[in-house]
Amino acid sequence: MVQPIRKTTLDPWQDPKEEPYVRIEKVTKKFGDFVAVDDVSLNIYRKEFFSLLGGSGSGKTTLLRMLAGFETPTEGRIFIDGVDMTGVPPYARPVNMMFQSYALFPHMSVEQNVAFGLKQDHVPKDETRRRVAEVLDLVQLGPFAKRRPHQLSGGQRQRVALARSLVKRPKLLLLDEPLSALDKRLRERTAFELVNIQEQVGVTFVMVTHDQEEAMTMSSRIAVMNTGWIAQVGTPAQVYEYPGSRFVAGFIGDVNLFEGIVVEEEPDHILVRSDEVACDLYISHGAVVPRGAKVAVAIRPEKMSVSKEGAAGPGTRNAVVGTVREIAYLGQFSTYLVALDTGKTVRVTMPNTNRAAEMPITWEDRVVVSWRPLAGVVLTQ
Amino acid sequence: MIQASPPPAAKPAAATPVAAPPTLAARGGFQRALRHRLLPRGRSLVTVVPVFWLLLFFLVPFGIVLKISLSEAAIAMPPYEPLFAWAENVLTLRLNLGNYLFMLEDSLYAVAYLNSLKIAALSTLMCLLLGYPMAYAIARAAPEWRSPLLMLVILPFWTSFLIRVYAWIGILKQEGLLNQFLLWLGVIDAPLHILYSETAVYIGIVYSYLPFMILPLYATLEKLDLTLLEAAADLGARPWKAFVSVTLPLSLPGVIAGSLLVFIPAVGEFVIPSLLGGPDALMIGTVLWNEFSANRDWPVASAVAIALLLLLVVPIMIFQHQQGKQQAAEARR
Ligand SMILES: Nc1ncnc2c1ncn2[C@@H]1O[C@H](COP(=O)(O)OP(=O)(O)OP(=O)(O)O)[C@@H](O)[C@H]1O
Ligand SMILES: [Mg+2]
Numbered sequence: 176m177v178q179p180i181r182k183t184t185l186d187p188w189q190d191p192k193e194e195p196y197v198r199i200e201k202v203t204k205k206f207g208d209f210v211a212v213d214d215v216s217l218n219i220y221r222k223e224f225f226s227l228l229g230g231s232g233s234g235k236t237t238l239l240r241m242l243a244g245f246e247t248p249t250e251g252r253i254f255i256d257g258v259d260m261t262g263v264p265p266y267a268r269p270v271n272m273m274f275q276s277y278a279l280f281p282h283m284s285v286e287q288n289v290a291f292g293l294k295q296d297h298v299p300k301d302e303t304r305r306r307v308a309e310v311l312d313l314v315q316l317g318p319f320a321k322r323r324p325h326q327l328s329g330g331q332r333q334r335v336a337l338a339r340s341l342v343k344r345p346k347l348l349l350l351d352e353p354l355s356a357l358d359k360r361l362r363e364r365t366a367f368e369l370v371n372i373q374e375q376v377g378v379t380f381v382m383v384t385h386d387q388e389e390a391m392t393m394s395s396r397i398a399v400m401n402t403g404w405i406a407q408v409g410t411p412a413q414v415y416e417y418p419g420s421r422f423v424a425g426f427i428g429d430v431n432l433f434e435g436i437v438v439e440e441e442p443d444h445i446l447v448r449s450d451e452v453a454c455d456l457y458i459s460h461g462a463v464v465p466r467g468a469k470v471a472v473a474i475r476p477e478k479m480s481v482s483k484e485g486a487a488g489p490g491t492r493n494a495v496v497g498t499v500r501e502i503a504y505l506g507q508f509s510t511y512l513v514a515l516d517t518g519k520t521v522r523v524t525m526p527n528t529n530r531a532a533e534m535p536i537t538w539e540d541r542v543v544v545s546w547r548p549l550a551g552v553v554l555t556q
Numbered sequence: 557m558i559q560a561s562p563p564p565a566a567k568p569a570a571a572t573p574v575a576a577p578p579t580l581a582a583r584g585g586f587q588r589a590l591r592h593r594l595l596p597r598g599r600s601l602v603t604v605v606p607v608f609w610l611l612l613f614f615l616v617p618f619g620i621v622l623k624i625s626l627s628e629a630a631i632a633m634p635p636y637e638p639l640f641a642w643a644e645n646v647l648t649l650r651l652n653l654g655n656y657l658f659m660l661e662d663s664l665y666a667v668a669y670l671n672s673l674k675i676a677a678l679s680t681l682m683c684l685l686l687g688y689p690m691a692y693a694i695a696r697a698a699p700e701w702r703s704p705l706l707m708l709v710i711l712p713f714w715t716s717f718l719i720r721v722y723a724w725i726g727i728l729k730q731e732g733l734l735n736q737f738l739l740w741l742g743v744i745d746a747p748l749h750i751l752y753s754e755t756a757v758y759i760g761i762v763y764s765y766l767p768f769m770i771l772p773l774y775a776t777l778e779k780l781d782l783t784l785l786e787a788a789a790d791l792g793a794r795p796w797k798a799f800v801s802v803t804l805p806l807s808l809p810g811v812i813a814g815s816l817l818v819f820i821p822a823v824g825e826f827v828i829p830s831l832l833g834g835p836d837a838l839m840i841g842t843v844l845w846n847e848f849s850a851n852r853d854w855p856v857a858s859a860v861a862i863a864l865l866l867l868l869v870v871p872i873m874i875f876q877h878q879q880g881k882q883q884a885a886e887a888r889r
Contacts, residue, residue: 244789245786265786265789266789266792272786272790274786274787278783280802291791291793295792295797296792339791340790340791
C-alpha cells in the first residue's frame with residue numbers, strides 16, 4: 176500500500192500542554208475469570224487517527240466496546256473530553272461507532288439509516304435532509320439514498336455505515352475493522368477515503384484492525400495489543416523501525432532476529448555476538464544494555480542486501496556468507512531466503528533495479544549478506 | 557409421469573470417457589440442454605405435493621360443502637336433496653339459493669358473525685399484548701433457560717383441549733377456585749358471575765390460543781440481531797425508542813403470523829363459547845353447530861360455513877397478495 180501523505184504539524188502526543196481527548200486509565204475487563212483486557216492505559220488526542228492493532232482475541236473489540244459504552248470496565252476508568260464515562264449509557268456518549276458487521280437497519284432505506292441518529296436528537300426536518308444529503312455525497316452514495324441495505328454491495332454497505340456514524344458529527348468515531356469485508360483494491364481506495372474524510376471533518380478516529388498494513392498506512396499512531404495488554408504505542412514509523420520487543424518486531428512486518436550476548440558497550444556503538452551468525456553484529460547507535468546481557472538484534476529484510484562480491488568471514492562485521500535457497504520474484508522487488516553456514520535462514524528483500532533475466536543471483540549461489548551499522552535494533556524484551 | 561433421473565439416452569454419453577474435443581463440446585451442450593429440461597421438471601415435482609394436499613384436503617371438502625349449501629333440506633339420509641335429478645331423459649340441476657337468502661333475512665346470522673369478529677379481534681389483541689412481553693422475555697432469557705420456558709408454553713397442548721376448557725368451568729364458576737380465592741383475599745364480598753358470560757369466552761380463547769401467538773413472535777424476536785439495538789443506542793436512541801423503531805418493526809412478521817394464527821380459528825370457535833359462554837356470547841361457530849346438529853339443517857349450516865370462509869379468507873388473501881406484490885416491487889427496485 177502507498178502511504179497517504181499526512182500534514183505534519185506539531186504532534187499532539189509530544190505537546191505537554193495538550194490535554195488527551197480520550198484517557199483510558201488502568202482499564203481491566205474480565206469475563207468471568209478470563210481477562211480480556213489487562214490493565215490498559217492510553218491517551219488519545221484530538222484529531223488523531225489511532226489504531227488498535229493485534230491478533231485475534233487480543234481484546235481490541237472489547238476495548239472499543241468499553242469506549243462506546245457497551246461493556247463496563249471491571250477496573251479502571253475512561254474519560255472522554257475530561258468527563259468520567261463510568262455509568263454513562265451508550266446513547267448519552269459523544270461517541271459513534273461503526274460496527275464490524277455494519278449493523279444497518281434492514282427495514283430502513285439508506286437515507287433513513289443515516290437520518291436515524293439525527294432523528295434521536297430532534298434535528299429539524301430540513302436540516303436533517305441537508306446533512307444526510309451532504310454526508311451521502313461525501314461517501315459517494317447519493318444515487319443510492321432510496322435503496323434498502325440488502326440491495327447494496329458489501330463496500331456500499333460499509334460506506335452507509337460510515338455515513339451513519341459520521342452524520343452526527345461525533346467528537347470520537349470508533350471503527351471496528353472497517354475494511355475487513357472489502358477486497359484488496361476497494362480496501363485500498365476506502366482506506367484513502369477514510370483518511371481524507373478524517374482530515375476533512377476533523378474527528379478523532381479510533382480504529383480496530385488486525386491488518387498491520389492497514390494500520391501502518393492510515394494511522395497517526397498505533398497501539399500494538401497482545402493478549403489483553405498493550406505491547407507498544409507509537410507512530411507507524413516508530414513501531415516499524417524501533418520495535419520495543421520481539422513480539423512487536425515479529426508482529427509488524429518481516430524481521431530477522433538474532434539472539435546473542437552484548438560483548439562491547441560504548442556510547443557510540445555496541446557489539447553483539449550471536450551463535451546464529453558467523454560475524455559480530457555491530458550496531459552504531461547506543462543502547463542502554465550492560466555487557467553480557469542477553470539480547471536479540473532485529474534487522475528488517477529490506478535493510479540487508481545480498482551480493483556475489485564482498486568480504487566475509489571471522490573478524491568482519493555485519494557481513495556473512497550463505498547459500499541462496501529461495502527467490503520470490505514480486506515485481507518491483509525480490510525476496511531471497513539465504514541459508515547461512517550456521518544453519519540460520521535469513522530473509523533479504525532487494526529492489527529489482529535490473530530486469531529479471533539479467534539478475535545476477537540465482538538458486539544455490541554462494542552470496543554475501545551484509546547490512547549497515549544502523550540497520551539493527553537491539554531488543555531486550 | 558415425472559422423472560427425476562435423466563432419460564436412458566443421456567447415460568451412454570455421460571459414461572463414455574472423453575474422446576476428441578469436438579465431441580466434448582457437443583456433450584457439454586447436450587448436458588446443458590438436459591439440465592434445462594430437468595430443472596423445471598424437478599421444480600414441478602416439488603410443487604405437486606402441496607397442490608395435491610390442497611386438492612385433497614381443502615378443495616374437495618369445500619366442493620362438497622358448497623354443493624350441500626346449494627341444495628334443499630329434506631328429511632332423509634343424508635338430510636338434503638341431491639343437486640342433480642334425472643327424470644324422463646332430462647337432467648335437471650336445481651340450485652337453491654334460499655339458504656343464503658335466509659341467512660340475509662334472519663339477523664341472527666349477521667349479529668353472530670359480527671360478534672364473532674369482535675370477540676376474535678379483541679382476543680387477538682389481548683393475546684398480542686400478553687404474548688409479546690412473554691415472547692420477548694423468553695427470547696432475551698439466558699440461552700439455557702429458553703428451551704425450558706418454551707416447553708412451559710407448549711406444555712398445555714399435552715392434555716386435551718376439551719379437558720382444559722372444562723377445567724376453566726371449575727375455576728370460573730360461582731363457587732370455583734377464582735371466586736374462592738378472591739373472597740379469601742377480601743377483594744370482593746360476593747362471588748362474581750364470570751362463567752356463562754362473554755368474559756369467560758374471552759378468558760377461554762386467550763388462554764387456549766396464547767401459545768399460537770407466542771411461538772411465531774419468539775421465532776422472530778430470537779432471530780433479531782442484537783447489534784442493531786447497540787447501533788440504535790450508539791446513535792442516541794434510549795431503550796424504549798430503540799424498541800419502537802427497531803425491535804417492533806423487525807418483529808412485525810411474527811406479529812402478523814401470530815395474529816392470523818389466533819384470529820382465524822377464534823372466529824370459528826364453537827367449543828369455548830358453548831361451554832363457557834352464556835346467551836350473550838353468540839358466535840357464528842355455535843350457530844353453525846346448532847344448525848348442523850340440533851336443527852339438522854345441513855344446507856343452511858353449509859351456507860353459513862361458506863359465508864364464513866369467504867368473509868374470512870378473501871380479505872386475508874387480498875392482503876397477502878398485496879404484500880407479495882409490495883415485496884416483489886421492493887426487491888426489484
Ligand atoms: N462477552 C464475552 N464473554 C466472554 N468472553 C468474551 C466476551 N467477549 C469477548 N470475549 C473474549 O475476550 C477476548 C478478546 O475478545 P475481543 O473480541 O476483544 O478480541 P479481538 O481482539 O477483537 O479479536 P478479533 O480480531 O478476532 O476480533 C477473546 O478471547 C474473547 O473470547
Ligand atoms: Mg474484534
